Amino acid sequence: MLVDNYNRVREQILAACQGCQRTPDSVQLLAVSKTRSADEIRELHACGQTAFGENYLQEALDKIDALRDLPLEWHFIGPIQSNKTRTIAEHFDWVHSVDRLKVARRLSEQRPDHLPPLNICLQVNISGEASKSGCAPEALPELARTVAALPNLRLRGLMAIPEAETDPARQRAIFAQVRAQLAALHLEGTQPDTLSMGMSGDLEAAIAEGATIVRIGTALFGPRQYAPAHL
Numbered sequence: 001m002l003v004d005n006y007n008r009v010r011e012q013i014l015a016a017c018q019g020c021q022r023t024p025d026s027v028q029l030l031a032v033s034k035t036r037s038a039d040e041i042r043e044l045h046a047c048g049q050t051a052f053g054e055n056y057l058q059e060a061l062d063k064i065d066a067l068r069d070l071p072l073e074w075h076f077i078g079p080i081q082s083n084k085t086r087t088i089a090e091h092f093d094w095v096h097s098v099d100r101l102k103v104a105r106r107l108s109e110q111r112p113d114h115l116p117p118l119n120i121c122l123q124v125n126i127s128g129e130a131s132k133s134g135c136a137p138e139a140l141p142e143l144a145r146t147v148a149a150l151p152n153l154r155l156r157g158l159m160a161i162p163e164a165e166t167d168p169a170r171q172r173a174i175f176a177q178v179r180a181q182l183a184a185l186h187l188e189g190t191q192p193d194t195l196s197m198g199m200s201g202d203l204e205a206a207i208a209e210g211a212t213i214v215r216i217g218t219a220l221f222g223p224r225q226y227a228p229a230h231l
């Protein structure tokens, strides 16, 4: 069943890319495995999936430990408490949810020397976003400049979590704002090129607006069953 879901999501990404003349390898599938077991991740890895996204730190650490034998890429995509930055810096390859300077500075300071720079997306709070997390658009240029200059971080781009929206035109309008914000960042050195946007319900719209990473949970694993600790 996981393999069927995986093939269906791959086909959906392929069709979305064809629909807007993009090459399929320009979109990376990030499997969002929060609340899912290490065995399910193992099963998805056997289908060819290597990048996994987690929101809850302790749950993620247990799985990272249980899956040490696999060459997986781990992405932290949940809200970040500043007292948890060391653990994140030590165990993840990417962080998508950086929204303030304090967290960025700590991640850079605490990134172990033997690891490559931590890949960073800045979470931006675009209009219509329900949650309070994410950097305000006005504060983004300064945050981006600072992160780009931190030695142990590599600024890759922006991440957004729009409010659930079923109308494709409105989905696209929001994603277009994120794309415009990335384009408006003018940094010294290389321009970041990652747009982490699009989930199970809006991946086509996100890809049409330039998403380079889509974060997919439900369409791969089925509906989540939250344990009380997550509520």
Ligand SMILES: *Cc1c(COP(=O)(O)O)cnc(C)c1O
Pocket: 032, 034, 055, 077, 078, 161, 199, 200, 201, 215, 216, 217, 218, 219
């Ligand atoms: C849970 C989650 C997802 C996946 O959402 P689905 O709708 O299940 O695909 C993507 N991004 C973030 C930040 C999430 O927390």
